[in-house]
Amino acid sequence: MEQQQWATVVEAATRAPSIHNTQPWRFTATADQLDVFLDRARALPVLDPTQRQQVISCGIAVEFAVVALAAAGVLSEVELLTDDADPDHLATVRVIGAIVPTDEDAALAAAIGHRHTVRDPFEPRIVPAGLLDRLQAEAAAFGTWFKPVTRSEEEVATVFLIDRAEEMEQGDPAYLAELQRWVRTDPGAVDGVPVGAVPAGDPHGRPSNWSIRDFVVGTRGHDAGAPVDPDAPPPDVERPTVVLMGTDGDDRYAWLQAGRALGRVLLVATADGVAASPLTQALDWPATRTRMRSRLSLVGHPQMLLRMGYPREGTAAGSVSGRRPVGEVLTVSPAG
Template sequence: MNTPIRAVGSLAAERVREVLLAATAAPSLHNSQPWRFRCTPDAIELHADRSRAVPVADPDDRELLLACGAALLNLRLAIQMAGVQADVRMPPGRSQPDLLAVVRPAGRRPATPTCVGLAGAIHQRRTNRRPFQPTPVPLPVRNQLRQAAEAERAWLAIPEQPQLAKLRSLLERAHQVQFADPAFAAEWRYWTGRDLDARDGVPARSCGPAREPQDEWVLRNFGGGSAKARVSGKDFEPEPLICVLGSFQDSLSAQLHAGMAMQRVLLTATTAGLSASFLSQAIEVPAARKELRALIGGGLWPQAVLRIGYGSPVPTTPRRPLEEVVEGEPAHTHRG
């Protein structure tokens, strides 16, 4: 695919390229980048790319939709940074089940200070799998993270003791269930420990140190066998800030909104100087997800579990070029 980027609505071609680059900077399960974008004269369409699904870890495409929701939030913010209104519609998926959203950039709207801050964090955000400092996250910052989730119609639950002890046990059991499955282990090896020239997946340079059996928090080894050994005295922080991002429903639309909320939380954390990584086994194993829902009160559907704290700088993970994820409108399209 070698589709040139053209103007869309009130966005010039170069600005369209910028907003699409922002969209593709979103996080995704194993950096699978399960999205496609279609540019028409007046809109940017977001489609799920199910050819890039991770079917063993994510058989229901839950995390695929979270990733697409995160990309959608980035797209919205980048358009608003251009001083343009981003009109987002989420059409029902009966005729085009992979069409998740249509974003029409039209009209003028000055970017708010909040938008400026969040958009500025899009290319600074990293998934940080390395140890964090033991410094606790202050209460005002925790409140900002909660407010970020609420702004996108979701909720951020922050478990307290003794919930954390139960959550640690839940994560350990889910971890064991997954790696006892040869299909999961094979899928894991496929996506992780990638070479430096890879365009997707998790490169070895982005993995954290190998975990030890006695780790309180189960941080999975993304190094594909190449992770550095743990160094005595430089273990992972004993009490990270653990947050459960939950939605009020569990429909496909709610999962997409949860992805936008997750990304807004991650960007808010980035603006506060925080790092984050995912404890996804609690979401990927159905029994663990059910137990987690009960743990946070039963009124929310857990969609993501985040580990947040003060981390050291980490390198970027690769992204596919826009030419591989963007297509233009067909030359002859009949509109009934």
């Protein structure tokens, strides 16, 4: 493949979501393969000291590259963690032949450009069971389990752990300082979380039974948000579909597989009109992550908690986070 072809593939790969939009990846390409590396210069030592969440993010980027190649008529195979001398060499995507793209290949590739994290309340519509079954099958292909949180006791326990983790984070000055380094007020920023992608007002005041991450804690004015009309009817309480994804193992290989599964899940959901946002606070902290395994009687290790639903009209505007130019993350070298 030529340099411009790889640039197009990497542009798609970098549309992958990443924790705090840190985009913790770099790529090198030769004629027949793309190598994906963890970029430690973009680490989150407080929130993600083991790089678990950033490695998952890189796994999503790997899967987005595979999807982009398939839509371009290129069959590929993925090898993970093949370089013992460099643990940050996470994956190799190797070209193995030509294929005729299917309609599904085209739909998933188109979903890469349409997918974005939606933190605003969803419409009061449930995600169909048939779609959830398909997403479960997609995740299973990568050795990742996909569990809707449906039982009331599981929901109560999960909500409690999220709220507890959020409280712990907001009380940690080191966490708050790190978070603020990745919040962006410039709408043209190429990384970080843009303020425009964060719902206005205190997230604890939104009518939902699930707490989203508070990205502007400590900087919100007392008059943030619209005044409350005492005569207005109470808003509907948002009850999104929430799913937990996890793996039997809990090492870099498992994290990469979870990321690839998550990438495929997000694209299939997007192609079906369903949006998602992470609810990862309870997975940030070892104590609450361990308690989630116990409280939900999980066999394996939780890697991602997702809130899913149908976005309301108008919520997409201004929600897309910036991306670094391909030239900053891709190096193309001659074969051999």
